[in-house]
Amino acid sequence: SAVISQKPSRDICQRGTSLTIQCQVDSQVTMMFWYRQQPGQSLTLIATANQGSEATYESGFVIDKFPISRPNLTFSTLTVSNMSPEDSSIYLCSVEGTGETQYFGPGTRLLVL
Amino acid sequence: GDSVTQMEGPVTLSEEAFLTINCTYTATGYPSLFWYVQYPGEGLQLLLKATKADDKGSNKGFEATYRKETTSFHLEKGSVQVSDSAVYFCALSEPTDKLIFGTGTRLQVFP
Numbered sequence: 001s002a003v004i005s006q007k008p009s010r011d012i013c014q015r016g017t018s019l020t021i022q023c024q025v026d027s028q029v030t031m032m033f034w035y036r037q038q039p040g041q042s043l044t045l046i047a048t049a050n051q052g053s054e055a056t057y058e059s060g061f062v063i064d065k066f067p068i069s070r071p072n073l074t075f076s077t078l079t080v081s082n083m084s085p086e087d088s089s090i091y092l093c094s095v096e097g098t099g100e101t102q103y104f105g106p107g108t109r110l111l112v113l
Numbered sequence: 114g115d116s117v118t119q120m121e122g123p124v125t126l127s128e129e130a131f132l133t134i135n136c137t138y139t140a141t142g143y144p145s146l147f148w149y150v151q152y153p154g155e156g157l158q159l160l161l162k163a164t165k166a167d168d169k170g171s172n173k174g175f176e177a178t179y180r181k182e183t184t185s186f187h188l189e190k191g192s193v194q195v196s197d198s199a200v201y202f203c204a205l206s207e208p209t210d211k212l213i214f215g216t217g218t219r220l221q222v223f224p
Contacts, residue, residue, distance in 0.1 A: 100206040
């Protein structure tokens with residue numbers, strides 16, 4: 001299994017600002033995923049990030065709000081732009097493993113005031 | 114589209130009780146099925162998985178059997194411990210490698 005770290009682990013931000021979340025994996029992977037988990041809710045896929053191509057966004061998520069970078073096979077960033085209190089969530093990155101399994105990072109807990 | 118339905122929680126049990134968390138799915142193909150666990154303040158960890166009909170996934174005393182005829186993947190454990198208190202997510206994988214999650218079931222185990 002992959003070891004995944006995320007930075008920051010938590011943050012409190014003011015509305016209208018932006019936050020960039022980093023995801024680092026200890027091995028090279030082709031596919032990385034970004035999820036949002038709103039308070040008391042399940043996980044919702046934001047986008048899939050493949051190295052060397054534009055991220056693919058799910059319905060309801062747009063690049064202007066959640067720009068993603070994937071500069072190499074071990075790293076990705078997700079930016080939450082122009083934040084509002086509704087963006088308060090846990091943001092998780094994951095990577096593909098074998099047999100359709102995904103391995104998740106510890107998450108970034110974001111509170112927007 | 115594909116979907117996963119889990120029983121609502123919280124599920125409250127005494128230590129050593131038997132656990133069942135129901136999960137049913139809707140899928141057009143033959144997905145792999147997963148149970149993930151989220152301990153308080155942590156990210157998701159893979160608990161077990163099954164890739165085809167009649168497969169049984171097992172780990173840490175938890176089991177789940179892929180039942181194609183009932184489109185179910187119920188999670189069971191014969192004797193729960195306080196340390197099993199967590200949120201459990203059932204999920205399926207789509208051909209595009211996306212995971213579709215259920216809403217999660219919170220388990221609370223008391224001594």
